[in-house]
Structure formats: structure tokens, C-alpha cells
Amino acid sequence: MPRRIVIIGAHAAGVDAASAARKTDRTADITLVTEEKHCGYSRCGLPFVIGGQIPSFPSLIVFLPSYFQMMKLNLKTETKATSIDTTNKTVEATDKNGKTEAIPYDSLIISTGASSFMPPIKGKEKQGIYSLRTLEDGEKIDAAIKKGGKTAVVMGAGLIGLETAIALKERGLKVTVIEMLPQILPQMLDPDLAKGAQEMLEQKGINIQTGKPVEEILGAEKATGVLAGGQQFDGDLIVSAFGVRANTQLAANAGIALGDTKAIKTNARMETSVKDVYAVGDCAESTHIVTQKPTLMQFGTVAVRHGKVSGINAAGGYALFTGVLGSSVSRLYETDVGSTGLTDGAAQRARIETVTGTITSKTKADYYPGALPIKVKLVVEKESQRIIGAQIIGGEEVTQRINAISFAIQKQMTARELAKADTAYAPPVCETWEPLVLAAEMVMMKLR
Numbered sequence: 001m002p003r004r005i006v007i008i009g010a011h012a013a014g015v016d017a018a019s020a021a022r023k024t025d026r027t028a029d030i031t032l033v034t035e036e037k038h039c040g041y042s043r044c045g046l047p048f049v050i051g052g053q054i055p056s057f058p059s060l061i062v063f064l065p066s067y068f069q070m071m072k073l074n075l076k077t078e079t080k081a082t083s084i085d086t087t088n089k090t091v092e093a094t095d096k097n098g099k100t101e102a103i104p105y106d107s108l109i110i111s112t113g114a115s116s117f118m119p120p121i122k123g124k125e126k127q128g129i130y131s132l133r134t135l136e137d138g139e140k141i142d143a144a145i146k147k148g149g150k151t152a153v154v155m156g157a158g159l160i161g162l163e164t165a166i167a168l169k170e171r172g173l174k175v176t177v178i179e180m181l182p183q184i185l186p187q188m189l190d191p192d193l194a195k196g197a198q199e200m201l202e203q204k205g206i207n208i209q210t211g212k213p214v215e216e217i218l219g220a221e222k223a224t225g226v227l228a229g230g231q232q233f234d235g236d237l238i239v240s241a242f243g244v245r246a247n248t249q250l251a252a253n254a255g256i257a258l259g260d261t262k263a264i265k266t267n268a269r270m271e272t273s274v275k276d277v278y279a280v281g282d283c284a285e286s287t288h289i290v291t292q293k294p295t296l297m298q299f300g301t302v303a304v305r306h307g308k309v310s311g312i313n314a315a316g317g318y319a320l321f322t323g324v325l326g327s328s329v330s331r332l333y334e335t336d337v338g339s340t341g342l343t344d345g346a347a348q349r350a351r352i353e354t355v356t357g358t359i360t361s362k363t364k365a366d367y368y369p370g371a372l373p374i375k376v377k378l379v380v381e382k383e384s385q386r387i388i389g390a391q392i393i394g395g396e397e398v399t400q401r402i403n404a405i406s407f408a409i410q411k412q413m414t415a416r417e418l419a420k421a422d423t424a425y426a427p428p429v430c431e432t433w434e435p436l437v438l439a440a441e442m443v444m445m446k447l448r
């Protein structure tokens with residue numbers, strides 16, 4: 001009998017798990033169950049459809065039905081997995097017509113992802129509060145703009161909040177972003193780098209209010225504004241970008257252990273506490289490469305890598321997931337913002353003593369037309385001189401520098417080694433002295 005692999009969720013993690021399982025076992029019977037109507041689309045592209053850079057929401061569908069047919073994957077859309085029986089190895093699922101079936105499995109992969117989170121704020125039940133997680137969420141925001149929305153309040157200045165704020169501004173709305181913490185992008189940047197990014201956004205006309213916790217959502221039945229830090233901010237569109245929470249209820253009800261982060265606990269093979277059950281993507285924990293502690297990094301890049309490892313293992317192969325650094329990047333107008341590893345703040349919280357080096361340089365030779373500024377901050381563990389994090393803000397060439405530092409952290413490179421790196425140069429593409437090397441030199445000077 002062919003091996004039966006069931007996957008709950010059919011997005012970044014689930015689809016990559018299915019593809020890897022198929023490549024590992026050509027004969028396996030692979031079923032994906034998703035409660036969404038559309039599957040295998042890019043959530044990451046949603047702000048750019050709203051902003052008008054991508055022509056339509058359907059353009060975001062990466063895996064079309066033909067892909068599932070070609071890979072011989074049995075896809076059940078608009079079907080919700082309601083319970084898992086780990087003793088009899090079945091998943092109970094109900095489709096949109098109310099038909100319930102018990103799907104048997106030999107290996108089960110849970111990729112239930114995460115959902116937008118709304119804290120217990122007064123007025124949170126009011127109509128007209130938008131979030132951006134699904135394609136339908138994006139369509140609703142788009143429709144509200146088309147209906148004549150002129151002003152927006154975005155609650156939360158993380159990556160999704162800022163990308164959404166820019167999208168709304170691109171569509172001509174007057175936008176205010178409210179953030180409880182004293183800085184924007186608190187997961188990615190230390191306050192010194194966040195300040196520059198905030199100033200850039202303010203120059204573009206986005207009103208950013210940091211240090212203001214949202215106390216109430218105002219309006220009669222429909223939300224028309226928010227009260228934050230004692231001040232009132234009115235908006236035709238109120239967008240909640242407080243972050244997401246892992247969807248773990250199904251796993252927890254089945255007796256599958258959750259970890260320190262409240263996401264599903266996994267080992268390096270993406271196995272959960274229950275035999276033959278794997279968990280991946282936004283609902284699953286990973287190990288942080290620097291701290292070696294459990295962490296929850298809810299990124300598409302992590303989801304696909306988790307998915308691949310679980311798919312290989314679930315289909316009888318052997319693969320390991322080596323951990324995460326939270327490498328991330330975003331384009332905010334013409335500025336790229338990237339981060340990997342620990343910020344200095346996160347390192348302090350992990351009780352790691354650090355030395356940092358920050359430099360400002362150019363993305364081409366200073367004399368070459370079009371050279372853009374780039375700022376690099378390196379975070380180094382004082383005792384070992386190991387690089388443990390980096391943040392970069394620049395006009396171009398940020399992503400691959402973040403990736404280079406990510407490799408350096410994974411290979412336990414020291415600041416001294418980076419300061420002596422052999423790098424390339426030509427006036428139209430970079431400076432003679434690579435900015436990463438200059439930042440490492442800055443760290444070495446402080447260490448001397």
C-alpha cells in the first residue's frame with residue numbers, strides 16, 4: 001500500500017512539504033486540506049497589490065490547480081480539519097457542504113500557519129476594522145479604498161503595518177501609523193537605525209506616532225478612529241497590524257506539545273512530541289542559531305525550509321532543519337531595510353555582552369552618478385568576537401549583504417575574519433571598501 005501523507009494547510013509550508021514529499025516518494029498518496037478557497041498564494045505580495053505595483057490579487061497565486069495535478073497531490077480546498085486522532089492516525093475534516101470524513105495517515109504534517117491577532121482593546125468588535133493576512137482581506141481593503149476612503153489609521157509599526165501604510169499612501173490616503181513602543185520595526189532594528197527609517201517615512205508624508213498604545217477603537221457601530229496615548233486619531237479605514245498568533249488549537253487538542261513560545265514544539269527533523277506528526281511554518285517553533293533556544297520566526301523563508309525538511313522526513317527520507325536567524329528584508333519606498341540574527345537589544349535580553357559597529361557608506365563609488373547611501377550595523381559577541389547580528393538600511397544592495405552576514409553567522413565568523421574579507425569592487429556597483437568590512441573594522445577598533 002502506498003504511504004499516506006496528510007498535510008493540514010496548503011500555503012508556503014504545506015505546499016513545499018507536499019512537493020518535497022512527492023520528490024522523495026513517487027508513489028505516496030499525498031492529501032492537502034485547507035480551509036481557504038485559494039491556496040499556494042503569496043501573502044507577502046498582498047501590500048503590493050493594494051499599493052498598485054502588482055496588477056491583481058490572482059497574480060499572487062504561485063501554485064495553480066495544474067501544479068497539484070502535475071505533482072499528483074490530492075488538494076481539498078474549503079475543507080477544515082476539525083480534529084486529529086493520533087491513536088488511530090486519522091484527521092477529521094469537514095468540507096464547505098458540511099460533509100465530514102476521517103482521512104487516514106501514516107505521516108501527518110501540521111502547517112496551520114498563523115492568524116492576525118487583535119489584543120483585548122475596548123471597541124475591538126466594531127465593524128470596519130481591517131487586517132491583512134488573506135487574499136480576501138486584501139480585497140476588502142481594496143474595496144474600502146475604492147468606496148472612497150480618504151484617511152487610514154494603521155495600528156502597529158512592524159513590517160506588515162508599514163508595508164500596508166505605504167500601500168494606502170500610494171493609493172492617495174492620508175495615513176497615520178500608531179505604535180506602542182518608542183520605535184518602528186522593533187523586531188528588526190535597534191532604535192538608532194529605526195530612527196532613520198522613521199524619518200524617511202515621515203518625509204514621505206506618513207504620520208508616525210510611536211510610544212502610543214492603542215487604548216480604544218472609537219465609533220458607534222463602525223470604527224472611525226482610535227484613542228492612543230490619550231490622543232484621538234480619525235480614519236475611514238482602521239487597520240489592525242498587531243502581529244499574528246500561531247494556530248495551535250488543533251494540535252493542542254490532539255495532545256501535541258506546545259513549546260516555550262506557545263507554538264508547536266519541534267525537533268530538528270520537524271517532528272512534534274507525537275510520533276509521525278510534524279509541524280512546520282508559522283505554527284511551529286525553531287531553534288535560534290545564535291542563542292540555541294526555541295524561537296518563533298514567522299517568515300515565508302522559514303516556512304518553505306521547514307516544509308521541505310518535513311516533507312522529506314514524512315516520506316521516509318532524512319533531513320534536518322539547522323535553525324533560524326530571522327533574516328528579513330523589506331522595501332519601504334526607495335529604501336531597503338534588512339536584518340539578520342540578534343539586534344543589540346535582543347542580545348542584551350539574551351544576556352549576551354556585545355560590541356557594535358555602525359558605518360555609513362555608499363552603494364557605488366562616491367564619484368559615480370547615482371551612488372546611494374547605505375548604513376550597516378554589526379552586532380558582535382564581545383567575548384568570542386563572533387558576529388551575531390546585522391541591520392542594514394540602504395538605497396540598494398541590502399538583501400545580499402544581509403544574506404552574506406547570515407552565512408557568516410551560521411559559519412561562526414568573527415569580526416576579525418570579516419574585517420579581512422576578500423571582496424570585489426567596480427565603481428558602478430560598489431565602493432572600494434565593502435561596507436560590511438568597514439563595519440567589522442569599526443567593531444575591531446572598539447575591541448582594541
Ligand SMILES: Cc1cc2nc3c(=O)[nH]c(=O)nc-3n(C[C@H](O)[C@H](O)[C@H](O)COP(=O)(O)OP(=O)(O)OC[C@H]3O[C@@H](n4cnc5c(N)ncnc54)[C@H](O)[C@@H]3O)c2cc1C
Binds near residue numbers: 034134329
Ligand atoms: C502581508 C504579509 C506580508 C508578508 N511578507 C513577508 C515577506 O516579505 N517575507 C517573508 O519571509 N514573509 C512574509 N510574510 C509571512 C509569510 O507570509 C508567512 O510566514 C507564511 O505565509 C507562513 O506560511 P504557512 O504555510 O506556515 O502558514 P499560512 O500562510 O498561515 O497558511 C496556513 C494555512 O492553513 C490553513 N488552516 C489553518 N487551520 C486549518 C484547519 N484546521 N484546517 C484546514 N486548514 C487550516 C489556513 O487557513 C491557511 O490557509 C508576510 C505575511 C503577510 C500577511
